[in-house]
Amino acid sequence: MAGFDKRVNSYAEAMAGLSDGMTVIAGGFGLCGIPENLIAEIKRVGARDLTVVSNNCGVDGFGLGVLLEDRQIRKMIASYVGENALFEKQLLSGELEVELTPQGTLAEKMRAGGAGIPAFFTATGVGTPVAEGKETRQFNGRDYLMETAIVGDFAIVKGWKADWYGNVIYRHTAQNFNPLAAAAGKITVVEVEEIVAPGELEPTQIHTPGIYVDRVILGQFEKRIEQRTVRC
Amino acid sequence: MALSREQMAQRVARELQDGFYVNLGIGIPTLVANYVPEGMEVMLQSENGLLGMGAFPTEDTIDADMINAGKQTVTARTGASIFSSAESFAMIRGGHIDLTVLGAFEVDVAGNIASWMVPGKLVKGMGGAMDLVAGAENIIVTMTHASKNGESKLLERCSLPLTGAGCIKRVLTDLAYLEISDGAFILKERAPGVSVEEIIEKTAGKLIVPDHVPEMQFA
Numbered sequence: 001m002a003g004f005d006k007r008v009n010s011y012a013e014a015m016a017g018l019s020d021g022m023t024v025i026a027g028g029f030g031l032c033g034i035p036e037n038l039i040a041e042i043k044r045v046g047a048r049d050l051t052v053v054s055n056n057c058g059v060d061g062f063g064l065g066v067l068l069e070d071r072q073i074r075k076m077i078a079s080y081v082g083e084n085a086l087f088e089k090q091l092l093s094g095e096l097e098v099e100l101t102p103q104g105t106l107a108e109k110m111r112a113g114g115a116g117i118p119a120f121f122t123a124t125g126v127g128t129p130v131a132e133g134k135e136t137r138q139f140n141g142r143d144y145l146m147e148t149a150i151v152g153d154f155a156i157v158k159g160w161k162a163d164w165y166g167n168v169i170y171r172h173t174a175q176n177f178n179p180l181a182a183a184a185g186k187i188t189v190v191e192v193e194e195i196v197a198p199g200e201l202e203p204t205q206i207h208t209p210g211i212y213v214d215r216v217i218l219g220q221f222e223k224r225i226e227q228r229t230v231r232c
Numbered sequence: 233m234a235l236s237r238e239q240m241a242q243r244v245a246r247e248l249q250d251g252f253y254v255n256l257g258i259g260i261p262t263l264v265a266n267y268v269p270e271g272m273e274v275m276l277q278s279e280n281g282l283l284g285m286g287a288f289p290t291e292d293t294i295d296a297d298m299i300n301a302g303k304q305t306v307t308a309r310t311g312a313s314i315f316s317s318a319e320s321f322a323m324i325r326g327g328h329i330d331l332t333v334l335g336a337f338e339v340d341v342a343g344n345i346a347s348w349m350v351p352g353k354l355v356k357g358m359g360g361a362m363d364l365v366a367g368a369e370n371i372i373v374t375m376t377h378a379s380k381n382g383e384s385k386l387l388e389r390c391s392l393p394l395t396g397a398g399c400i401k402r403v404l405t406d407l408a409y410l411e412i413s414d415g416a417f418i419l420k421e422r423a424p425g426v427s428v429e430e431i432i433e434k435t436a437g438k439l440i441v442p443d444h445v446p447e448m449q450f451a
Contacts, residue, residue, distance in 0.1 A: 029280045029317070030303040032296065055317070082356030092354070100355065103279065104321030104363030111318040123366040124325065127397025129349070130362065160297075172297040172308075176281050177317045207316075223296035229304040231288045 006166040006216045007195060011041040014189050014217045018047045018154055021074075025110060025152035026054040026064060027181040030083070030226045033174030034063045035191050037219045038156040043067055053077040053110070053150055055103060055177055057087050062224055071095060077150070079103035083226070102130060105147050107180055112149035114183025114212065119148045155185025158221075159192040159208070163199075166190065166213030167206045175207060182208045191219040233425045234406040239450055240374055242267045243404055244333055247372060248274055255279065255324065255364060257334035258302045260374045264333055275311070277329060279360040281320045284312025301360065324360070325367040332368040334361060336375050336400075338390045341437040343400040343412050345373060346392035358395060365396030377405035377434050384436035386410070386417055407431050409448070416440045421448050 008014050015038060018024075024042070028034030039058075042050075043066050052073050058065035067073050068086045075097040081087050090096035101109070102124045112120055121144035125131050135146040157178045160171035168190055170178055182188050190208070195218050235243065241263035248254065248268060255277045256262050265285075268274055276285040278300040285300055286309035293307065300306045308314065323329060336347040345365055348358040365371060378384050386403065403410045408431050409421040416438040422431060422445050432439060 030299065032280070032299045032303070078357060080357035080359040088354055100357045102358050102362040103317065103360035104325055104367075107317035107321050122325065124363045126366065127344070128362060128394045130358075172295065173278075173280055173282050173299055173314055174297040175314060175316055179316045180318050225294070225296050225299075225305060227299070227302065227304040228294065229288045229306070230294060231290055 004165040004210065006210065006213055007164050008215045008217050011037060011217065014038060014191070014215050015041045015045060015154070017187060018042065018045055020047055021049045022047065022153035023051040023053065025150065025155040025181045025184050026052060027157045027176065027178030028063070029055050029173070029176035031059065031063050031224050033158050033170065033176050033178055034058070035156040035158040036063060036221060038189055038191055039064055039066060042072065043070065046070065046072070048072050049074045051075040051077065053152060055079050055106060057081050057084055059083045059226070060086055068096070075099065077101055077106070079106050107177060109147060109150040110177065110180035110184045113151040114180065117149055119146050121146055150184060152181070152185045153187065155181040155188040157182045157188060157190040157208075159190050161194045161196060161201060162190055162192045162213070162216045163196050163201050163210070164216070165198050166210030166216050167201055168192065168208040168213065169201060169205060170207050179208045183212045187214050188212055189215045189217070191217050193219070193221060233423065235423045235448070237263060240404055240406060242450060243409065243448055244372055244374060245269065247331065248272060249330070252330040253277055253283065253328065254331045254333070255329050257361070259335050261333035261335065262302070277320070277323065278306070279320050279324060279364070281315050281317055282306070282308060282312065283315075283323070284309045286312070321360070321363050324363050327367055327369055329368055330370060332364050332371045333374060334364060334371070336373045336385070336395070338385050338387055338392055339373055339375070339400050339403050339412070340387045340390045341412060341415050341417060342389070343398045344390045345395045345400045346390040347395045349393045351393070361395050365399045371400055371402065373400055373403045375403070375405055377407040377431070382434075384434050386435045386437050388437040407434065418442070419445050421446050423448055424450065
């Protein structure tokens with residue numbers, strides 16, 4: 001019981017405490033490495049007015065796209081949202097607010113959030129619409145924008161394997177934003193394909209140390225492919 | 233004749249060097265991977281967190297957890313590494329990528345690039361393009377020289393919102409290879425059978441035409 005054992009047995013337990021108006025950071029790139037069951041649980045719970053931070057917003061009917069169906073997302077912070085007709089409709093009707101953020105800046109905002117750094121300077125976006133309203137400073141003769149960190153009330157993460165203590169390993173390019181999201185959540189929930197006993201994961205191979213993780217749950221995954229391309 | 237997409241990729245591939253780490257954007261830039269010269273080794277970076285992108289998988293080896301930045305299923309080559317998005321953009325922003333190739337809507341004589349947003353049309357997002365142009369020293373933009381309506385995309389000043397300011401030095405279009413320096417495009421090469429006059433006519437920004445402009449050669 002308890003100690004460092006982060007395992008929970010139901011998705012309801014995994015997302016307990018989620019409420020209206022919260023900020024949720026989600027790992028994933030496109031549909032690769034998305035916490036698909038945790039997203040589905042947010043839909044089931046029905047929390048509204050959410051700010052969702054994720055590189056993309058899923059597709060119609062899958063991934064974060066399902067949270068648009070009942071208008072649960074008030075604001076989306078993402079780098080690319082082009083794969084989703086419902087997103088487009090809600091954006092044009094003004095029901096949904098979007099803050100487009102360069103991909104590297106988005107990654108660093110999450111990383112900074114998890115690392116206790118409130119803001120950082122980057123050359124990305126200088127001279128573009130992204131720079132509007134942001135402080136600019138010169139270092140070594142070049143202009144840089146100040147970008148602020150993001151911390152989530154919840155971070156939802158998809159891992160490959162985790163142990164009871166919440167140490168996580170990601171599989172291939174399903175890593176993407178997941179370790180950054182994991183560190184940036186006040187409550188971090190990780191769903192994985194396999195849970196193993198402590199000691200079974202090689203310590204030097206851990207991507208996300210358990211200190212960042214609050215809850216671990218075992219899931220079944222569809223792993224939908226967005227662009228199926230094969231060698232001819 | 234204007235260059236085909238394949239010829240544009242072939243021409244860009246001549247800028248590759250053995251041992252280069254290269255980021256290729258979506259579209260024509262992706263095709264560059266097909267023309268890496270024999271005996272040369274380059275490592276392709278995909279900004280979703282893969283250095284050493286390989287060929288597309290076979291039906292048997294397709295894996296939903298193995299994609300590139302275009303969200304296509306891919307493989308990793310021997311010697312590849314896989315990492316987080318923060319690590320990926322540390323490489324990009326930190327200037328560790330030897331060559332970046334990407335498309336654009338417009339480029340101007342100041343080296344500004346516009347590639348992500350057309351006001352009045354739906355804005356889908358900049359993805360990693362702003363980080364790529366801000367971080368790379370060596371960038372080649374590939375695009376058609378003029379729009380379908382014949383309007384030049386090589387301008388005195390970009391009309392669309394920028395992706396990056398003052399960061400582009402080289403442009404390959406379907407008509408010409410140009411460099412940007414001291415507030416002008418410099419015509420370096422022309423596509424086979426394309427006249428200098430046509431390039432002058434289709435370049436809205438200040439263009440410097442040297443006495444001799446060699447024609448690109450293709451096998």
